[in-house]
Amino acid sequence: MTISETLMHVAAVFFDIVFVIFVTYIVFVIGLRVYWNFKSKRMKGKELPVLEGEFARLKKGKGVIYFYAPNCRPCKMVEPVIKKLSKEFKKVHFVRVNVAENPEMARKFGILATPAVIVTKDGKMEDVLLGPVTEGTLRSKL
Template sequence: METLYKIAAIFFDIIFVLLVSYFTFVFGLRLYWKFKSKRMRGQELPILEGEFLRLKRGKGVIYFHAPNCRPCKFIDPVIKKLSKELKKVAFIKVNIAEKPELARKFGILATPSIIITKDGHIEEVLMGPVTEGTLREKLK
């Protein structure tokens, strides 16, 4: 019976260490994303050619998504709706599965990611899913 208690204690210790490691990793990654997005604000866009020329003047949105990303599937209709409603805002969708080099140039770590631009400079970076209200507020 004593060996059974020792095995159970070891098992629970391993589970505890794994859970703490997981939460530490996720929390650290979130902190890094927040720090990185703050650092990106005010920087000039790394690419201002092709379809990105539309972002040189006025407000713009660059939406990075992936075809197998579940949160992206929830944000896609919001992006489509806002792109139809807000005619003064230029919307660009980038599929990172097709264009991974663009994601690298912009420093995108996760999908969905939304970069809001103004006059060719990064105004804000939103990583992860956002609501329509939040996005609408940021684009005013």
Template sequence: MSDKVLHIEDSQFEQEVLNSDKPVFVDFWAQWCGPCKMVGPIIEELAEEMENVKFVKVDIDQNQEYAAKFGVMSIPNMLLFKDGNIVNRQIGALPKNELKAFIENNI
């Protein structure tokens, strides 16, 4: 597991995501979610490659406050934040090249 991907709880969300000085890619996921497990290694690879973006994972079973606040109804649900605001959302798994393009096109 990459140490570049930060696993956070609701109590850390404001500090790590909303107050971040660089764009933040947030993956709302759960242990039981098959597509989430497929996307996990891709996110870790992108975190190693993309130094200009912070990568964060939030387990929705343990942390429901922000998942509910941002209307996360299905997972994987990946939100891109810039200056504390959502700039785009990707619902469902994507191959690495498409996920990288999603991030680059929105930051």
């Protein structure tokens, strides 16, 4: 049994299209990660844009600002870590920001994706962690 040339040509075109889509996806994901790393490095050391309300506690000492969305699956994985560390580190001020209810706050901080964790010290951004964060990583930053 032989496969016709037309069928072989269609299969080759199909696999070429699948390959291009796959490579485009990989380049997009890697590009997004590179952009997030670049953006987080630029944010380090800057003053907090908002120091009123519950953010006023972040003027002195260590603090953590946790940006989340209620329908975000990675946020649901990070949530127990934040709760556990907030109970464990009593001297660190934790502030949670729901970006669905408060999008202008996320815009002020330059947050493009959730979950995002900003570690602060004396009113300045010390570290910016974009994406899901493990307990060990966040613990080492505190």
